[in-house]
Amino acid sequence: xxxxxxxxxxxxxxxxxxxxxxxxxxxxxxxxxxxxxxxxxxxxxxxxxxxxxxxxxxxxxxxxxxxxxxxxxxxxxxxxxxxxxxxxxxxxxxxxxxxxxxxxxxxxxxxxxxxxxxxxxxxxxxxxxxxxxxxxxxxxxxxxxxxxxxxxxxxxxxxxxxxxxxxxxxxxxxxxxxxxxxxxxxxxxxxxxxxxxxxxxxxxxxxxxxxxxxxxxxxxxxxxxxxxxxxxxxxxx
Amino acid sequence: xxxxxxxxxxxxxxxxxxxxxxxxxxxxxxxxxxxxxxxxxxxxxxxxxxxxxxxxxxxxxxxxxxxxxxxxxxxxxxxxxxxxxxxxxxxxxxxxxxxxxxxxxxxxxxxxxxxxxxxxxxxxxxxxxxxxxxxxxxxxxxxxxxxxxxxxxxxxxxxxxxxxxxxxxxxxxxxxxxxxxxxxxxxxxxxxxxxxxxxxxxxxxxxxxxxxxxxxxxxxxxxxxxxxxxxxxxxxxxxxxxxxxxxxxxxxxxxxxxxxxxxxxxxxxxxxxxxxxxxxxxxxxxxxxxxxxxxxxxxxxxxxxxxxxxxxxxxxxxxxxxxxxxxxxxxxxxxxxxxxxxxxxxxxxxxxxxxxxxxxxxxxxxxxxxxxxxxxxxxxxxxxxxxxxxxxxxxxxxxxxxxxxxxxxxxxxxxxxxxxxxxxxxxxxxxxxxxxxxx
Numbered sequence: 001x002x003x004x005x006x007x008x009x010x011x012x013x014x015x016x017x018x019x020x021x022x023x024x025x026x027x028x029x030x031x032x033x034x035x036x037x038x039x040x041x042x043x044x045x046x047x048x049x050x051x052x053x054x055x056x057x058x059x060x061x062x063x064x065x066x067x068x069x070x071x072x073x074x075x076x077x078x079x080x081x082x083x084x085x086x087x088x089x090x091x092x093x094x095x096x097x098x099x100x101x102x103x104x105x106x107x108x109x110x111x112x113x114x115x116x117x118x119x120x121x122x123x124x125x126x127x128x129x130x131x132x133x134x135x136x137x138x139x140x141x142x143x144x145x146x147x148x149x150x151x152x153x154x155x156x157x158x159x160x161x162x163x164x165x166x167x168x169x170x171x172x173x174x175x176x177x178x179x180x181x182x183x184x185x186x187x188x189x190x191x192x193x194x195x196x197x198x199x200x201x202x203x204x205x206x207x208x209x210x211x212x213x214x215x216x217x218x219x220x221x222x223x224x225x226x227x228x229x230x231x232x233x234x235x236x237x
Numbered sequence: 238x239x240x241x242x243x244x245x246x247x248x249x250x251x252x253x254x255x256x257x258x259x260x261x262x263x264x265x266x267x268x269x270x271x272x273x274x275x276x277x278x279x280x281x282x283x284x285x286x287x288x289x290x291x292x293x294x295x296x297x298x299x300x301x302x303x304x305x306x307x308x309x310x311x312x313x314x315x316x317x318x319x320x321x322x323x324x325x326x327x328x329x330x331x332x333x334x335x336x337x338x339x340x341x342x343x344x345x346x347x348x349x350x351x352x353x354x355x356x357x358x359x360x361x362x363x364x365x366x367x368x369x370x371x372x373x374x375x376x377x378x379x380x381x382x383x384x385x386x387x388x389x390x391x392x393x394x395x396x397x398x399x400x401x402x403x404x405x406x407x408x409x410x411x412x413x414x415x416x417x418x419x420x421x422x423x424x425x426x427x428x429x430x431x432x433x434x435x436x437x438x439x440x441x442x443x444x445x446x447x448x449x450x451x452x453x454x455x456x457x458x459x460x461x462x463x464x465x466x467x468x469x470x471x472x473x474x475x476x477x478x479x480x481x482x483x484x485x486x487x488x489x490x491x492x493x494x495x496x497x498x499x500x501x502x503x504x505x506x507x508x509x510x511x512x513x514x515x516x517x518x519x520x521x522x523x524x525x526x527x528x529x530x531x532x533x534x535x536x537x538x539x540x541x542x543x544x545x546x547x548x549x550x551x552x553x554x555x556x557x558x559x560x561x562x563x564x565x566x567x568x569x570x571x572x573x574x575x576x577x578x579x580x581x582x583x584x585x586x587x588x589x590x591x592x593x594x595x596x597x598x599x600x601x602x603x604x605x606x607x608x609x610x611x612x613x614x615x616x617x618x619x620x621x622x623x624x625x626x627x628x629x630x631x632x633x634x635x636x637x638x639x640x641x642x643x644x645x646x647x648x649x650x651x652x653x654x655x656x657x658x659x660x661x662x663x664x665x666x667x668x669x670x671x672x673x674x675x676x
Contacts, residue, residue: 036476036477036478036479036499037476037477037478037479037547037549037596038478038479039478039479039480039545039546039547068605086546088546088547088596088604111605112605113547113596113604113605114547114596114597114598114604114605115604116547116598140546
């Protein structure tokens with residue numbers, strides 16, 4: 001009888017151990033929210049002398065990277081503190097107040113699924129555009145706390161370099177007119193070249209005010225048509 | 238003296254008439270013990286027979302499994318031995334002879350057997366010799382040749398020792414056989430011919446050949462059954478992006494006024510053509526019909542790609558092991574070529590199913606990759622029909638190819654090529670190895 005019980009216990013122990021072999025490793029394979037992924041812009045923040053990495057959202061929420069795939073360290077070029085990033089993450093839980101940076105009001109611990117570093121440029125204020133905008137498709141506009149984030153699609157040849165500039169001739173106008181200039185004169189719509197996607201952020205800190213401001217973004221569409229998008233630039237607490 | 242003794246005795250008897258002695262208390266015990274000792278000395282001691290209550294011993298689970306496996310093995314060996322014995326069936330010659338003898342029975346037939354001339358020549362000298370012996374025996378005894386010469390000088394010695402000659406056949410009076418010279422087959426020839434025919438028919442009816450095969454097959458879609466959104470979501474192919482709109486405005490979600498916007502990028506599903514490899518065993522029931530079974534392994538690979546703000550790739554890998562069962566009919570069987578039709582089904586079960594999800598960007602794959610095990614339950618049932626041809630390289634080896642169609646039933650299996658294309662063309666090719674009696 002005792003021998004039978006021991007055999008059953010041994011079988012159970014083996015079954016449990018074999019099951020555990022198929023389980024995911026720790027936090028790396030957990031997808032807490034199923035197939036839903038949270039997307040956000042933010043700024044990478046790494047305090048001196050502290051290994052913790054935070055991503056500060058535009059609304060002041062701190063996201064502590066509790067688990068990631070190693071992407072922050074393997075990204076090329078490397079993502080450093082202060083970089084504008086677009087992240088894909090899952091929330092694991094709330095942060096303890098002692099873990100929240102002083103400049104932030106609250107925080108979450110997150111599992112970082114993917115990260116994209118976005119190059120950031122300054123807005124040229126008080127000047128008119130010096131050239132015409134080459135055709136470009138603006139597929140995404142995000143008006144953040146201190147940034148204007150754009151996703152641009154354009155035709156490109158392998159050996160051609162493209163540049164983007166944002167002009168604001170009158171920063172004091174009631175409606176901020178922002179002119180996006182795509183510099184890629186040799187690429188035409190009908191030359192059959194490949195379309196490349198590019199994300200870029202423009203620092204709008206100099207344009208901030210205490211009141212919400214309307215903005216109008218001007219650009220030339222991929223078909224050669226002039227386009228305008230109107231939005232509102234919110235104030236942030 | 239006698240009177241004195243009598244008086245003495247009378248006195249004792251009168252005095253002791255009323256005298257009684259009490260038996261000791263343990264007298265009977267001592268008697269019983271002594272009697273027991275006497276009995277023990279007289280008979281050999283036998284142990285007392287005790288009937289213990291029967292305790293039914295429960296057959297342990299382990300012992301039951303052992304008995305069951307042993308019984309299955311014995312049954313399998315017995316069946317296999319029976320089949321092996323029948324691999325090379327030998328027609329019962331006595332039975333066949335009994336059948337064939339209806340045409341000609343030398344014992345009962347009134348027709349005397351026809352003897353060839355050659356046999357006639359062989360037999361005749363023996364019979365002639367017997368006739369000479371008979372004649373010698375019937376003649377008066379002759380003690381010596383000299384006496385013959387003296388008694389009859391006209392009788393030559395040679396005549397006494399007449400050797401058989403062809404003329405002896407004329408004196409042969411034992412049989413009156415007359416050789417018949419005819420072009421019609423003799424009854425014996427007919428008998429032999431009929432025997433050969435019966436043996437050939439018996440071979441036709443028998444089977445028993447075992448064939449093993451190694452093969453690979455793939456499928457090509459005949460039907461297209463697009464997966465429903467629920468099915469895609471269940472398979473993890475549907476991705477949802479939650480865009481925080483409360484602190485900005487995103488052109489991609491112009492129509493949304495909610496703080497957050499749930500965006501489902503479209504998923505592009507790609508199923509690789511499944512590849513199946515297997516080992517088969519075929520047993521010929523007759524010269525035409527055969528049964529086939531075996532073991533198969535199938536690999537199913539699917540990829541779903543969704544492009545939203547980020548790029549999501551879901552790779553699904555399924556491994557199935559199955560047991561097919563089919564019947565085939567050979568309608569062309571030549572020396573180096575045969576064609577057949579096959580129909581049957583299969584039962585398959587997923588032995589491994591996992592899903593690998595990767596999140597990345599359009600330009601750079603800097604994202605997480607996670608692996609999940611897919612819950613697999615039940616079995617996959619399928620049916621198939623095919624027409625095939627085999628090229629026989631030699632008696633034991635052949636190359637074959639089949640073309641057919643298969644249908645996979647809806648058995649709640651993970652999303653795959655089969656669930657989206659349940660009706661498909663199948664192409665199978667491989668090698669066959671034949672064992673046993675070959676025709």
